Amino acid sequence: MSRIGKSPVTIPSGVEVKVDGNVVTVKGPKGELTQEMDSCVSMNIEDGTITFTRESDAPDHRAKHGLYRSLVANMVVGVSEGYTKKLEVVGVGYRAVATGQKLELALGYSHPIVMEFPSELKVSAVSEKGKAPIVTLESHDKQLVGQAAAKIRSLRKPEPYKGKGVKYVGEELRRKAGKSAAK
Secondary structure, eight states: OOHHHHSOEEOOTTOEEEEETTEEEEEOSSOEEEEEOOTTEEEEEETTEEEEEESOOOHHHHHHHHHHHHHHHHHHHHHHTOEEEEEEEESTTOEEEEETTEEEEEOSSSSOEEEEOOTTSEEEEEOOTTSOOEEEEEESOHHHHHHHHHHHHHHSOOOTTTOOEEEETTOOOOOOOOOOOOO
């Protein structure tokens, strides 16, 4: 059996989980999320925990067992605590300014890049003198936060020589030495 699929999901106080056919709805203080599940995986809610079982040992069913358990666990954590990703914009002249749901980035191109995000995602940018600007993404949807962060990072990935570009806060970059002096 799937080790991930076997472990139960605990429902914290203030979070409500409903199952309607094969659609799971999770409501909490941060928001509401829905996920459609495959019929091969069944969900059982009792005593504040959710357990998942699959109908057979077929490879497809085994794969979906752990998948749906993880998706529902991420939904429960998202509506109760929320998710946050921080990105650092490193480079001379690189800027990040957030106004409402828009993020304007100056990443060394001939034009500024303006990105617009859905209302479920909260975007903020902090610029301190002498430090790289930090863009913070917050939401109750883990997939939305991760995808938005990956999209911002893909605009200018960090390069290995000077480390310029957009990177996650705490990300370890593999640095290269560069040219060695002529002998």
